[in-house]
Amino acid sequence: MQVYEGLxxxxxxxxxxxxxxxxxxxxxFVDPLVxxxxxxDFRNKATALIEDIFARDKIPIVVGGTNYYIESxxxxxxxxxxxxxxxxxIDWKVELEKEDGHALHKRLSQVDPEMAAKLHPHDKRKVARxxxxxxxxxxxxxxxxxxxxxxxxxxxxxxxxxFPNSCILWLHADQTVLDKRLDKRVDxxxxxxxxxxxxxxxxxxxxxxxxxxxxxxxxxxxxSIGFKEFHEYLITEGKCxxxxxxxxxxxxxxxxxxxxxxxxxxQNRWVKNRFLSTHMKSKSHxxxxxxxxxxxxxxxxxxxxxxxxxxxxxxxxxxxxPGWNDEELKPSV
Numbered sequence: 001m002q003v004y005e006g007l008x009x010x011x012x013x014x015x016x017x018x019x020x021x022x023x024x025x026x027x028x029f030v031d032p033l034v035x036x037x038x039x040x041d042f043r044n045k046a047t048a049l050i051e052d053i054f055a056r057d058k059i060p061i062v063v064g065g066t067n068y069y070i071e072s073x074x075x076x077x078x079x080x081x082x083x084x085x086x087x088x089x090i091d092w093k094v095e096l097e098k099e100d101g102h103a104l105h106k107r108l109s110q111v112d113p114e115m116a117a118k119l120h121p122h123d124k125r126k127v128a129r130x131x132x133x134x135x136x137x138x139x140x141x142x143x144x145x146x147x148x149x150x151x152x153x154x155x156x157x158x159x160x161x162x163f164p165n166s167c168i169l170w171l172h173a174d175q176t177v178l179d180k181r182l183d184k185r186v187d188x189x190x191x192x193x194x195x196x197x198x199x200x201x202x203x204x205x206x207x208x209x210x211x212x213x214x215x216x217x218x219x220x221x222x223x224s225i226g227f228k229e230f231h232e233y234l235i236t237e238g239k240c241x242x243x244x245x246x247x248x249x250x251x252x253x254x255x256x257x258x259x260x261x262x263x264x265x266x267q268n269r270w271v272k273n274r275f276l277s278t279h280m281k282s283k284s285h286x287x288x289x290x291x292x293x294x295x296x297x298x299x300x301x302x303x304x305x306x307x308x309x310x311x312x313x314x315x316x317x318x319x320x321x322p323g324w325n326d327e328e329l330k331p332s333v
Contacts, residue, residue, distance in 0.1 A: 004221035006032045009189050009197045011224055025049050032205055035220035043072040067270045075158030077148055096128040112140035156278055170271050182260050202234045210235055229255040
């Protein structure tokens with residue numbers, strides 16, 4: 001969402017002060033009324049930037065976390081539906097998304113049962129994309145993925161890496177700690193002027209759409225977490241009693257906190273399922289784990305053999321054995 005102009009607070013964009021510390025890319029360069037900006041657009045522009053940074057002997061750092069977009073930069077892919085599409089075909093996909101999710105899912109299960117088993121009927125965008133792949137190529141989406149994984153250097157996570165020696169850093173926090181931080185983040189957004197930002201964005205870009213009943217909270221920047229949650233508050237402000245408006249505001253704030261925490265859990269599941277579980281089962285990890293356990297066992301055995309019984313400690317201390325003093329006789333941690 002940070003590629004779009006506007007909603008700087010809601011999308012938690014890097015501050016101007018922070019941007020002066022090092023060069024940032026891919027921020028606030030897409031018009032907020034553009035709704036068909038895709039992961040392919042992002043990948044193509046970001047890849048060119050990464051290659052340029054490498055060419056200048058610098059290290060590019062990709063900061064999440066829209067994980068689906070990060071994946072597009074980590075692995076090579078065999079298919080990019082948009083690159084094969086005509087404008088008419090892209091419109092066809094948008095039309096697909098307007099259909100009933102269960103009907104779309106049923107169609108997908110007929111041509112690609114493997115992919116259908118992985119997708120929920122409510123996830124119409126992904127279901128529609130998988131159908132689009134089949135319609136445009138005659139090959140199922142799952143078959144494309146199998147071919148991608150089978151490429152030299154490919155694996156269960158994807159095809160060959162685009163850039164060698166990629167390093168993934170993930171910050172983990174206990175869920176209770178993370179939830180408190182996320183609640184505080186929303187409170188900090190409010191203190192930073194979130195409501196003014198929402199009002200201004202709604203007035204400039206969404207008010208007319210709402211009046212025409214054509215608002216779309218599923219595409220572009222309008223799907224940002226925190227904008228649609230205040231829909232009722234924004235469209236009724238000034239048209240209802242202060243008490244009602246205040247209730248809708250509290251409802252929006254609570255909804256923002258809940259959806260933010262829900263998204264954080266989704267991100268954690270992605271890291272666990274896509275990276276940690278696969279890494280934990282890898283031969284390399286099991287080898288290092290076995291080696292670590294052996295070293296720990298050897299170290300423990302050495303400590304055991306060098307330890308002195310409590311009775312012997314007292315005897316040595318009373319005799320004033322050379323090389324022993326009170327500090328050395330204290331139990332260590």
